[in-house]
Amino acid sequence: MANHAHFETIYNGHKNLVYNLCLHYVLNSTDAEDITQEVFVKVYQKYTQYDASQSSLKTWIYRITINHCLDFLKAKNAKKRMGFLTALFGPGSNEPVIDIATINHPGTETEDKAALLHLLQIIYSLPPNQKTALILSKIEDRPQKEVAEIMGLGVKAVESLLQRAKQTIQKKLTESEGL
Amino acid sequence: MELNKKLDVLQQIKEVDAPPFLYTRIQQQIQNLQQLEAPVKWKWAFACSTLLILLINISILVRSSAPVVKQNTGVENIVNSLGLSNTNDLYHE
Numbered sequence: 001m002a003n004h005a006h007f008e009t010i011y012n013g014h015k016n017l018v019y020n021l022c023l024h025y026v027l028n029s030t031d032a033e034d035i036t037q038e039v040f041v042k043v044y045q046k047y048t049q050y051d052a053s054q055s056s057l058k059t060w061i062y063r064i065t066i067n068h069c070l071d072f073l074k075a076k077n078a079k080k081r082m083g084f085l086t087a088l089f090g091p092g093s094n095e096p097v098i099d100i101a102t103i104n105h106p107g108t109e110t111e112d113k114a115a116l117l118h119l120l121q122i123i124y125s126l127p128p129n130q131k132t133a134l135i136l137s138k139i140e141d142r143p144q145k146e147v148a149e150i151m152g153l154g155v156k157a158v159e160s161l162l163q164r165a166k167q168t169i170q171k172k173l174t175e176s177e178g179l
Numbered sequence: 180m181e182l183n184k185k186l187d188v189l190q191q192i193k194e195v196d197a198p199p200f201l202y203t204r205i206q207q208q209i210q211n212l213q214q215l216e217a218p219v220k221w222k223w224a225f226a227c228s229t230l231l232i233l234l235i236n237i238s239i240l241v242r243s244s245a246p247v248v249k250q251n252t253g254v255e256n257i258v259n260s261l262g263l264s265n266t267n268d269l270y271h272e
Binding site: 008011015016018019020024036037041044105106107108111115116119138139169170 | 192195196201208209
């Protein structure tokens with residue numbers, strides 16, 4: 001476990017990174033707050049296991065945050081599917097879906113809010129790896145090498161994920177524009 | 180590319196500050212977890228006493244399964260040395 005003074009320094013240095021990353025995943029400030037808490041409790045508990053020779057502290061915290069966000073979304077999606085009969089009898093889509101009306105991301109108060117929310121809604125439905133690659137590179141604006149390091153993949157693999165993510169987004173944008 | 184232009188709108192997302200009350204909540208959660216966890220001394224005491232009980236049980240099991248060696252009692256020695264009968268028959272037939 002980290003000692004308290006050191007933990008406070010770590011917290012202050014990374015709280016906005018974690019909170020904003022959570023917002024990009026869950027699109028809801030209440031859920032983002034809960035996940036941020038869990039992330040830092042985990043950081044406190046597991047700090048002695050952190051190996052600085054393997055990765056930077058920022059990368060380590062990024063990974064913990066991403067894993068928590070993806071676990072949260074997986075659990076939320078599983079709960080939603082259990083609640084609807086169509087999940088049993090319908091075609092059974094594994095895509096998580098979010099209603100734009102429920103999105104509560106404080107960072108989206110911009111001129112192009114409608115377009116932004118629509119795009120975030122599509123990104124929300126992407127498979128986990130594609131979603132992560134896209135969020136880290138297009139929203140967090142991390143260079144591909146850093147994205148690869150955070151995800152534990154090669155740069156080529158990240159490029160491939162981004163390519164697939166863009167294809168899916170293009171397809172969904174075309175479908176929605178055609179409606 | 181047109182899609183890249185559309186994706187550029189994501190750059191407009193503003194970074195927001197984490198709520199100030201979060202640190203207090205995190206500290207509280209950490210404190211709660213520390214209170215739930217038993218002190219290390221108790222864990223060792225529990226482990227040692229469990230081990231002791233197991234060892235006692237194992238030794239009892241081992242002893243009870245060992246073959247019993249019949250020992251001649253003092254009375255039996257006297258009977259044998261005097262050539263007396265060691266049965267309950269009244270009539271020697």
